[in-house]
Amino acid sequence: MPVVQMMERYFKVLEAHVDLFLKSVRYALGSVIMFGMAPEYFGLWLVWRGVSMMLPGWMFQWGDDKLYSLYQRLVLFFFETCTRLEVVLYGDAYDVLKKRESVLYLGNHQSTVDWIIADMVSLRCGSLGHLRYVMKDTLQLIPLYGFYFHVHGCIYVKRGKFSQQKMIASLDYLKNPKIPTWLVVFPEGTRYYPGHPKVIEKSEQYARDNNLQVLKHHLVPKTRGTWLVTEHLHEKIDAIYDVSAFYEGSVNEEGIRGNAPQLIGMLMGKCKKIHIHIRRIPMSEVPKEEEQLRVWLHNLYIEKDALAENFFSKDKEARASVQTRLGGRPHSLGLWPTLSSFLVFTAITVPVLCTKIGRQLYLQLLVYGTLGGYGWLALRSVC
Known part of the structure; x- marks a missing residue:
């Protein structure tokens, strides 16, 4: 083998190893920062909770939404900015970017990072802090965040033991017209x-x-769950955003659909492009009766299925041309919307980790905050 070819092969292998190393560092660093930031974030929330105790509930929620937005921008810093992920928008997307409204967000569910799609959409709509989720009850076990999600306005539900009354009690809180909401349901x-x-x-x-x-x-x-939301928040919600996300690379060379990228794969940059189709449906078009909604929702998913066929087609050329055929347009966030959050949390973390008092406070927040949150959720029996 000629020396030149040997050198080219060597450098290609070296480049692949360096690329894998950098991706691994990004995954490790991102994971440590996002999850390790929990005590500092919880401490900031406790300060705001104390300051706002004498204020109306909607004012507390305003500040809490600001904090939530700050943290989720940090999440997007690692998942979108650092991975150089390309986001392509379809359908009514560019129309909804101009709106500021309360929304029921209906998303397709295929990955452990589908919730980050909601981050991407809501940030572009100026509503990132207003995101709240209907979540499975096991997520209560996440240290600190399990408790925080509920007080932020998220709703826990149990599979197989669905408590309508507890969900309704949580929805009643969101009825306040001064609390803008994007309620996410899968x-x-x-x-x-x-x-x-x-x-x-x-x-x-x-x-x-x-x-x-x-x-x-x-x-x-x-x-x-969808029916309870539409019934109790019908006057509060302006529209349903029917969101379908498609992760590029989910179909192999043989045209067979595999699993969508999951959390680790996304942070490792294995998905280079995400296609997001948004359809805005005014609440006036949504049935109020449960049986009618059942039929309406299944028909909606039949339409989502037809849309998905464009992205999961066995025809490689059809998949390659989908962006042109459906009028997809890339939408970049730019650097500052997410980098600013990373810099803020870095400025908070450095004195915490570099001082003895800071480290002690960090551990106390982690231990006592977690135990206190578990106790509160158990006593309140939120789902």
Whole structure:
């Protein structure tokens, strides 16, 4: 083998190893900072909670939303800015970017980072701090954040033991017209993993047993949680944002759809582009009766399924041309919206970790805050 070819091969291998090393460092650093920041964030929240105790609830929520936005910008710094992820928007996306409204966000569910898609959309709409999620109850176990999510306005629900009254109590808090809200629901409940065919087969069988059209790229959507939201917040919510996200690279060379990238893969930069289709549906078009909503929601998912076929087609050329055919337009955040948050949290962290008092306070917040949060959630029995 000629020396030149040997050198080229050597440098290609070296370049691949360096690239993997840098991606691993980014994953490790990002994970440590995002999760390690919890005590400092909780400390900031406690200060605001104390300052705002004598203020109206909506004023507390205003400050809390600002803090939440600050932290989620840090998340996007690692997941979007550092990975140089390209975000392509479709449908009504550029129309909703101009609006400031309360929203029921219905998203397709295929990855552990689908919630970050909501971050990406809401930040571009100027509503990042208003995000609140209907979440599975096991997320209460996340130290500090499990407690914080609930006080921020997120709603925990138990699978198989769904408590309508507890969900309604949480929704009543969000009725306040002075508390803008983007309430995020993933109606499928469970993520669509081609690698877990039993879940998909169960969903398909349920559709056949109930005379519903079988979905090819989604699980059958569950109705109860979505219906409770639309019933109790019908006058508060301006519109439903039907959001469909598609992670590029989910289909292999043979045209077979695999699992979407998960948290580690995203931080490692394995997904270079995300396609986000947004359809805005005014609340006046959404049925109020549960059975009517059930039919309406399944029909919505039939339409989402047809849209998904463009991105999961076995035809490689069809997938490659989808952005042109559907009128997708890239939308970059720029550096400052996320870098600013990273700099703020860095300025907070340095004195905490570099002083004895700071380290002691950090550990106390981590231990006592976690235990206190668990105790509060248990006593309140929030789901």
